[in-house]
Amino acid sequence: MGGLLIVFVFAVVVALSSASYLFTPRGPNQTVIRTALIMTLVSCFLMWSITYLAQLHPLMRPRHSKIRPHNPTEHVTF
Amino acid sequence: MTESTFFRSEEMSLIQLYIPAEVAQPAVSELGELGLVQFRDLNPDVNAFQRAFVTEIRRFDEMERQLRFFTSQIEKAEIPIRHSHSTPYLTRARSRQELDDLEERLSEHENRLLQMNNSYETMQRRFLELTEQKHVLRETHDIFEDAAIHQEDARRSFDEPSAPLLDDLETGAGLQLGNVTGVIPRSKMQTFERILWRSLRGNLYMNTAEIEEPVIDPSTDVIVEKNVFIIFAHGREILAKIRKIAESLGATLYPVDASPDRRREALSDVMRHIEEFNSVLANTTQTRRQELMRISENLNAWMTIVKKEKATYHTMNHFNYDINRKCLIAEGWCPTNEISTIQTALRGVTERAGSTAPTILNELRTHREPPTYHKTNKFTAGFQAIVDAYGMARYREVNPGLFTVISFPFLFAVMFGDVGHGILVLLGALYLVMNERKLAHVDGEMFQMVYGGRYIILLMGAFSIFTGMMYNDIFSRALPWFQTGWVFNVPEDYDGKTVIVAEPNGHTYPFGIDYAWHGTENYLLFTNSYKMKMSVVLGVIHMSFGICMVYYNAKFFRKPIDIIGGFIPQLLFMQVLFGYLVIMIVYKWTVDWFEHDAAGYPVRNTPPSLLNTMIYMFLSPGSVNENDKLYPGQGFIQGLLVFIAFICIPWMLFLKPYYLKHEHNNARSKGYHQPSENHVRISTDSTHSDDIGGAVVADDVEHEEEFEFSEELIHQVIHTIDFCLGCISNTASYLRLWALSLAHAQLSEVLWTMTLGMAWSFTGFVGTFLTIVMFSVWFSLTIFILVGMEGLSAFLHALRLHWVEFNNKFYQGTGYAFEPFSFVAVLSQKDA
Structure with missing residues (x-):
């Protein structure tokens, strides 16, 4: 997948945002619902993509020294 | 008319209402139910006592006082008040007749209650006296009995032949002792004793007994502990003196007869009285309680009516009264979208009252700044409160x-x-x-x-x-929900001490941070950079x-100048400096810095520090150290960005004030001047002829401020400095x-x-x-x-x-x- 996942999710977010812009029922709360939905999508996408990007080409690797000698695999997965 | 959204506050209109005097009260109270109009005070110079409806407000104040009195009485009697939350019965405007009835009813209730309270208090005082007398009789009885025995002893000792004659004579006279009996608060006992001792030089015999049950003072409702005392002394003056001292110290005196028969009679008399009083008191309490219960049923409804009426007249005090046309003139702000609602409501009032004169609603044109009204619901109200706490839009x-x-x-x-x-x-x-x-x-x-x-x-x-x-x-x-991207290769003979570095397995954790990082030595290092x-x-x-x-x-x-001279340079400044930083952050993440070419040599230099890149972008614009390069052509682009940022500062600083000055000079050269100040308030001017049809122009109290170039420039300098420094400090924030x-x-x-x-x-x-x-x-x-x-x-x-x-x-x-x-x-x- 790699970096393409971000592009894909971005497309999904754009699609969902436009859907929520277009299909929010008319009424006194239309603006609030629209804005809330789109901002939720955008902020969650931002945070997810930043987290994903930060691990895409890691500059450091996890270092462990407290692994127990016995059945180490069990510990690794917590 | 625009649709109302939460993006901007509601559109407001200044409206003028001509309300015929006979429907004024129901009309205003209808508007109070709607809660859509903010009335302006049209008589700001008139003080509170000279307004039109002062007498009505006084009347409702009096009724409110009575209701508060009932509330306190009901609370004292511990009767639950029925809480009724806005029944439709309450939302109707009251007629004058109904209000008069209510006033009469309240006064009646109050009088009855006051009377009952009065008689209850007198009765209680009498009851207290009787109780005290009972105690006096009981306690003194023992003392007299004792004294009788001692008297016998004394007699006997006098009869002995060895007794001196003189003594016999003196004590014989002393046997005609008078007594003072009564009740005194326990706290005053010591003072009382001391004063008596000193003023009579010890020529008295005193005995006291504590009343065990506490006595309640009816006027203050405080529990007082009291003592019964009896004092024997001889001589009329001395007895009078004792009485005076006792009364001055707050004692109550109850005369007790020396003969045991009379005492017994008195005691039974008192007991009978107490019995009687007990039943009467219980009766009174019962009727009073019933009265209060009856009041408590309606108390909340009455309170609501009185408060509403009072608020109505209070609002009507803000109106002007047109004597010629017998109508009230009101002015106020309301949401433009709601004008039709208000009109319908007012028409309903006129119809219900059967009045022929309609209420007239005019929309006024004005240059006044309207109030800000955000229509919130229960969901958005909290968020709007956060913003309003900073400042009303x-x-x-x-x-x-x-x-x-x-x-x-x-x-x-x-x-x-x-x-x-x-x-x-x-x-x-x-x-x-x-x-x-x-x-x-x-x-x-x-x-x-x-x-x-x-x-x-x-x-x-x-x-x-x-x-x-x-x-x-x-x-x-x-939460290990997805395939991790790291493998810890733990050797068979692992000693539990050496550091193991994880190997990437080609996966990237798809949702959140890889759980393999949890508990590692450099977890904090990693999250630090990421966060x-x-x-x-x-x-x-x-x-x-x-x-x-x-x-x-x-x-x-x-205001196009705010776009050209504010929005564009501001956004440019922000993006050139910190937008670029964001792009660099994202770019650095997207690049695989440890990529090797076919020969096994690294393709790129070591990943440069972004912080240093930002610093050297300003220290040496246009050139980048070869080892710290992020991408080709970086030096030129960074130089350009710094140049744009520096252009933005004078742009923000000078464009707007000079544009405003130009505008101002243009306007002046065309001959526009400030309007003169002597406008007449049209709404107060009742003789004005054309104010019923069409829109009326209300005056402007605030005129446009005199344009002062230096002031504008200083303002802009402050704003620019604030923005430029703010960009840096706010990003840091x-x-x-x-x-x-x-x-x-x-x-x-x-x-x-x-x-x-x-x-x-x-x-x-x-x-x-x-x-x-x-x-x-x-x-x-x-x-x-x-x-x-x-x-x-x-x-x-x-x-x-x-x-x-x-x-x-x-x-x-x-x-x-x-x-x-x-x-x-x-x-x-x-x-x-």
Whole structure:
């Protein structure tokens, strides 16, 4: 997948945002619902993509020294 | 007429109402029910005592006083008051006749109650006297009996032959002792004794006894402990003196006859009286209680009526009275969209009253700044309150409350990210939301504050769950939901001490941070870099969004100079400096810095530090050290960006003031002048002929301010400096997201290892016991410190980011709130 996942999710977010812009029922709360939905999508996408990007080409690797000698695999997965 | 949205405040109109005098009261009270008009005071120079409806207000004040008196009496009698929440019966305007009836009824009730209270008090006083007398008779009885025996003894001793003659004579006379009996408060006993002893030089015989049951003083309702005393002395003067002293010390005297028969008679007499009084008192209490019960049934309804009527007349005092046409003239603000609602309501009043003269509503044109009215619902009210606490929006300016609905809980959650803590917050808020009707009337300032923000807390909890998933933290533990990207190759003969470095296996953790990082040595190093960069990215986007709102404001208020001289250079400045930083952050992430070519040589240099890149961008613009290069052509681009940033500063500084000066000079050369000040208030001018048809122009009190170039320039200099420095310091300010989220994660990690982690290192019975104890410690600390205190701190930081970093980019907040005349507000305000 790699970096393409971000592009894909971005497309999904754009699609969902436009859907929520277009299909929010008319009424006194239309603006609030629209804005809330789109901002939720955008902020969650931002945070997810930043987290994903930060691990895409890691500059450091996890270092462990407290692994127990016995059945180490069990510990690794917590 | 535009549709009302939460993006801008409601459109307001200044309206003028001509209300015929005979329907004035029902019409105004109908408007009070609607709660849509904020009336202006048309007689600001008239003081409160000279207004038209002072007598009516006095009358309602008197009725309110009576009702308060009833309330206090009912509370004293501990009768429950029936709470009726806005029955339709109450929403009807009262006729004059009904109000007169009510007034009469209240006075009647009050008189009856006062009378009953009076007679009750007299009776109680008499009852008290009787009780005291009873005690005096009982206690003195013993003393007299004693004395009788002693007298016998004395007689006998006198009869002895060895007794001296003189003594016999003197004591014989002394046998004719007079007595003073009565009751005195116990606290005064000592003083009483001392004064008697001193003034009579010890020529008395005194005996006292304590009354065991406490006596209640009917006038003050205080329990007083009292003593019965009896004093024997001889000589009329001395007895009179004793009486005087006793009375001056607050004693009550009850004469007791020396003969035992009469005493017995008196006692039985008193006892009979007490019996009688007891039944009478019980009767009186019963009737009084019944009266109060009858009052308590209607008390709330009456209170509501009186308060509403009082508020109605109070509002009518703000109107002008046109004597010629027998009508009241009112002026006030109302939402433009609601004018038809108001008109329908007023027409209904006229029809119901059977009046022929209609109420006339005019829309006035004015240059006054209308009040700001954001139509909120129970969901948005809390968020709008956050914005209003910073400053009330200018009329129709972009309302940051709309964006706060999501950005506030999101930024909170960035600092508070933990699935477990998020669930706790969400559950708490869900409880409040589910039971919102039941909890709406719970008192307590703290509770009401939390209750008012229940939807904010709900979203805060929901977003915290999401950010917790991103951080992969649930009570500081990890959630291994997806395929990890790291493998720890632990050798067979591992000694448990050497450091093992994980190998990548080609996967990238798809949702949140890889759980393999949890508990590693360099976990903090990794999250540190990740969270710092994330807070800068989020901050720059948030602030740029705020700058974009400048555009919407300028477009709406038709001030193109604010776009050309404000919005464009500001956004450019921000993007050139910090937008570029964000791009560099993202770019650095997207590049595989350890890529090797076919020959096995590294393709790129070592990853450069972004901080140094930013610093050297200014220190040596146009050139980049070969080892610190991010991308080809970096030197040129950075040089260009710095150049643009420096262009932006004079652009922001000078364009707007010089443009305004140009405009001003243009206007002046065309011959426009300031309008003269001697306008007549049309609404006060009742002889004005054409004010019924069409729109009427109300005067402007505030004129446009005199244009002063130097002032404008100074203002712009301050604004520019504020913005440029603000860009830097505000970006730095968003780093609080980084600091707080790190602190939160570390604190919950430490709490876990210190309590549960410690308990689980034991086995057997000790382990079980410790686990139970430590779990309760861990859970309560989680609730109070991690969710309570940390939550509060994250809340305050999110608040600051909105008030300062976001709002100062575009929000003026110089308006004033729309406060309509509404019975709901009147009733809730006075209850407090």
